[in-house]
Amino acid sequence: MDAQAHGAPIEAQVDQWRRYVARRRAIAPSDVDEMEDHLRAQVDDLRETGLDDDEAFLVAVKRMGRLDEVSREFAREHSERLWKQLVLVPEGDLGTERTGPRWRELGVVLALALGAGLTVKGGIAVLGPDSMALLRNSSLLVLPFLGAYFAWKRRLPVRGVVVLVAVFALLAVVLNGFPFVPGGSTEVLAALHAPVVLWVLVGVAYVGGRWRSHDGRMDFVRFTGELVVYYALLALGGGVLTVLAGALFALVGTDLEPVLEAWIFPLCVPGALIVAAWLVEAKKDVVENIAPVLTRVFTPLTILLLVSVLPLLAGAGGLTDVDRELLILMDAILVLVLCLLLYSISARDPLAPPGLFDVLQVVLVVAAIVVDGVMLAAMLTRIAEFGVSPNKVAALGLNLVLFAHLLRAAWLGLGFVRRRVPFGAVERWQTGYLPAYGLWAAVVVVAFPLVFRFV
Template structure:
């Protein structure tokens, strides 16, 4: 028996079992990608113009999360039918609701619905990812870490896809074959919607890959973002630019906040799940303080604009998101201070 053992401790039976599971995962990956690709091309299949119904604004996020959820459910070894039915019901209600909204170009309320539906589905996907086990803190942390990993891997996949696209189009143009339209309409579109699903497959099947890449990315970008934010705040004071009277600048300000907040959460999960280095913890603590100051400026600008121009759906949503960011930043900063 010992002679049959491999260096990693796996017997031939174990290796065969792992190979079967991996082959099944590839099959499930192909199925999920094909379903997602078919749904995203539904306007061309059925025969209607997507821009007339704002199809992609309404349904792109829905289709993407449906594809990701399909893959997770297919690869779940302990599928609970109750969880499947709840998920299908939420997706069905969401699809009916968002597609019954009127097609209006200038409507803040409808635009907010387009923005917040993917956020709702992101929360649902989180429940599916952790198998609806909300009491397990490790699973919830794994989901936060997964979001950072999928962003990194999806970016790598898309960059590799762009390089392959350039090479492919160059080769066919060299023999006077024009495939740009077909390639763009089918291969590129299918690749775009499949990238997060493929990234999920890599994270699930080859966890060692992301365990090495993700901490490096987090540790590399945290100091750079700290320096960038400090220079940005100084430059804002020097140039006299402020978010109080400039709506577009306030929008950029809030997008900056969301991006930095995502980096902080991702970096904190990496620090929590690995042995934290003192320098990294101090960097995260400093970044959370600076981001908190930026958020206070954004909050004061929003309150000022509410007093000057009154409440609107957009301002109310931005105020709520900033209050959520502020609360989470305070809690993160307190926890980081305890370990510094």
């Protein structure tokens, strides 16, 4: 922190310090304001003794103590704000003022989870379990409930709620009102890209309507990664429980499979998403400790995967001969690279100096750029050879969006490793570019069916 702060204007130094403190989950925003006031008072006092801005700032920060100790002190004084609580209600005799809101939030979560499950159950009954219409509407049946949870929790203004409901409704009209050719490419593309658009809307609710906030967008990136971890854990636990229950019922001559297919899966799979989101909100630091481990394990493995794929692409013959399924799999790998990049940045100490892992991140992004470049060349060659189709244009557009994102990320990452670019610039680029993916997904959902005449 000292190395990065030294030489910067005092306001920039305080801003860096504030952002770092704000990411300590035990400290509420109002308390960050109080701590900043205290820090500024310390700086002013030290200036009067003859110290310059840099010296005054560094001494003031050291006088306030290590931030981890500050976090623990706030945790002790404000236990209701501590994220790392391992039970719903703390031990001891708590009054209704503390237990009431907790149980009320749990009740809201369970009601929304049940609502999502019943909506999916009704959707299956109306649309059919194997229909393309159900696939188109699957995210519409679940994600509005998650958006409603965050709109309630963040106290989203009425105007923001109206806008979100209107956009959800508009998307529902598009997905169900367009005369798609059954099984056509634009129908499949709309079904695959609609969840991206809806997830952006959930993000707007998550940040309480402050969609321009860089810190809010980064928090949503962090939440998304943590939600995947928690949902996977719930799915694994639920799978084990289901197997054990099936074996137990089989021993007494009862087949549990009809009940699983008709009720348990339709209710529990979507409901678990709402519960997982609540758990992330309630236990943030527990998962946040896992985040750096996951990124450090999978980053070098993904680099090896990308490097090993390049000879496969080179040995596939001409660019027009590259297998279509291979291009799809490579897109999935590039999206994984993007997720690793975002998650590692969200879990990183913004004031720590660049290290070996930052170098690995740059290597990962450069390898992804090379692979993406080869894929873009293959896609353009296939379009020139075989003509335009909705799938080809959608894949080309996604890879162009990814290529621009990764190219700038590599440039900023290299500058950070060389200590010529502050980490804040790297972080701001990642969150600032994210809406481009939602915009492209919206184009695919809304414009592609019209351009390609719903085929």
